[in-house]
Amino acid sequence: MSSYLIKRARPLGGEAADILVADGRIASIGENLTVPGAEVIEADGLIALPGLVDLHTHLREPGREDAETVETGSRAAALGGFTAVHAMANTDPVADTAGVVEQVWRLGQEAGLVDVVPVGAVTVGLAGERLAELGAMADSAARVRVFSDDGHCVADPALMRRALEYVKAFDGVVAQHAEEPRLTLGAQMHEGDRSARLGLAGWPAAAEEAIIARDVLLAGHVGARLHVCHVSTAGSVELLRWAKARGVQVTAEVTPHHLLLTDACAESYDPVFKVNPPLRTAEDVAALRAGLADGTIDAVATDHAPHAVEDKESEWAAARPGMLGLEQALSVVVETMVETGLLDWQGVADRMSTRPAVIGRLTGHGRPLAPGEPANLLLFDPAVRATVDPAALASRSRNSPYAGRELPGRVVHTFLRGVPTVTDGKANR
Ligand SMILES: NC(=O)N[C@@H](CC(=O)O)C(=O)O
Numbered sequence: 001m002s003s004y005l006i007k008r009a010r011p012l013g014g015e016a017a018d019i020l021v022a023d024g025r026i027a028s029i030g031e032n033l034t035v036p037g038a039e040v041i042e043a044d045g046l047i048a049l050p051g052l053v054d055l056h057t058h059l060r061e062p063g064r065e066d067a068e069t070v071e072t073g074s075r076a077a078a079l080g081g082f083t084a085v086h087a088m089a090n091t092d093p094v095a096d097t098a099g100v101v102e103q104v105w106r107l108g109q110e111a112g113l114v115d116v117v118p119v120g121a122v123t124v125g126l127a128g129e130r131l132a133e134l135g136a137m138a139d140s141a142a143r144v145r146v147f148s149d150d151g152h153c154v155a156d157p158a159l160m161r162r163a164l165e166y167v168k169a170f171d172g173v174v175a176q177h178a179e180e181p182r183l184t185l186g187a188q189m190h191e192g193d194r195s196a197r198l199g200l201a202g203w204p205a206a207a208e209e210a211i212i213a214r215d216v217l218l219a220g221h222v223g224a225r226l227h228v229c230h231v232s233t234a235g236s237v238e239l240l241r242w243a244k245a246r247g248v249q250v251t252a253e254v255t256p257h258h259l260l261l262t263d264a265c266a267e268s269y270d271p272v273f274k275v276n277p278p279l280r281t282a283e284d285v286a287a288l289r290a291g292l293a294d295g296t297i298d299a300v301a302t303d304h305a306p307h308a309v310e311d312k313e314s315e316w317a318a319a320r321p322g323m324l325g326l327e328q329a330l331s332v333v334v335e336t337m338v339e340t341g342l343l344d345w346q347g348v349a350d351r352m353s354t355r356p357a358v359i360g361r362l363t364g365h366g367r368p369l370a371p372g373e374p375a376n377l378l379l380f381d382p383a384v385r386a387t388v389d390p391a392a393l394a395s396r397s398r399n400s401p402y403a404g405r406e407l408p409g410r411v412v413h414t415f416l417r418g419v420p421t422v423t424d425g426k427a428n429r
């Protein structure tokens with residue numbers, strides 16, 4: 001196995017240091033290291049971070065390989081600085097059996113660019129009626145710990161309670177897509193003045209908040225772990241703060257797009273901005289940033305949701321919800337959280353690597369940059385600014401909400417267990 005000597009990188013944005021990667025691990029970190037035979041990577045000005053971990057990626061395989069595959073999504077992830085991604089269960093067939101989660105896990109190993117960690121469905125076929133075989137998925141080769149019907153809410157409170165009781169036995173977590181379906185029938189965007197004016201049916205904040213309020217009460221009662229997907233409203237942040245203060249084992253994620261964009265994007269009627277939960281108001285964005293900064297929201301998760309052109313080119317009401325996220329996630333977090341002074345680089349590592357790895361109970365990811373740790377890391381150039389060109393993305397889909405937008409920074413190198421998956425901004429497979 002090759003060894004790499006990364007010269008003058010700035011671990012977590014601190015003082016420049018050399019990082020030696022050998023035998024898949026960080027062998028040493030120090031000043032002026034010289035190692036015969038090691039390949040030298042000049043990293044002046046580049047920030048070294050632990051490899052990012054995504055709790056919420058839609059890879060679309062099996063079933064919609066025209067929109068994304070495990071391989072194309074893995075490439076997008078590596079280019080975004082990720083070394084592990086959780087693959088959501090809303091595939092076709094649904095990932096609700098040991099067989100399907102093992103298939104996704106194996107495809108990820110074959111692609112070899114990131115660790116693809118399958119999420120298991122909570123209910124059979126995501127239908128919200130019967131629990132799937134959670135234990136069999138947990139015991140499978142894929143070692144599933146995160147269970148979610150994402151795309152759908154586990155709306156039945158008794159079923160949600162039973163899911164929480166079940167996953168508790170193996171320290172799993174239920175990741176809830178919080179949407180009371182009876183309050184979002186036909187919904188197209190955030191419900192407010194703007195939806196009324198644009199003539200689009202609204203998705204009220206209360207539809208998300210009602211489920212979060214219910215679920216933190218259930219999680220507290222059962223004593224099990226709950227994770228809330230893509231939190232989008234100021235009220236949700238308040239509820240999470242309340243629940244955490246009372247000792248409920250609840251964690252939450254926010255997406256890059258909910259940290260940057262608002263419902264004003266719907267004025268264009270461009271379906272690229274249609275997403276669940278919808279883009280909210282500027283006040284919500286401010287509350288989400290504050291909640292991520294103070295740790296009420298634990299993690300950033302992309303909700304990378306590739307869609308084929310025909311599913312996104314129609315008029316707004318007919319388009320599918322969802323937007324790409326993997327390749328620009330770190331740049332959006334830098335723009336919204338670092339350049340605003342809300343998070344430092346240690347905070348970025350915590351919210352995008354350490355905490356998601358802990359929530360997913362992953363070993364070997366989210367570890368500090370320290371000798372002896374697995375060499376899962378990325379090198380980021382914060383000085384460049386580039387305009388996003390959807391045609392240049394590695395994803396098989398093109399539905400980026402950042403098209404034409406200038407964003408800060410670029411992932412230059414990514415390493416997965418000491419193997420370079422991205423070199424000079426290009427994927428190696
Ligand atoms: N976020 C979305 O708008 N869509 C996701 C499902 C989801 O994350 O809810 C998808 O699978 O396309």
Ligand SMILES: [Zn+2]
Pocket residue numbers: 150151152177229230276277
């Ligand atoms: Zn969702």
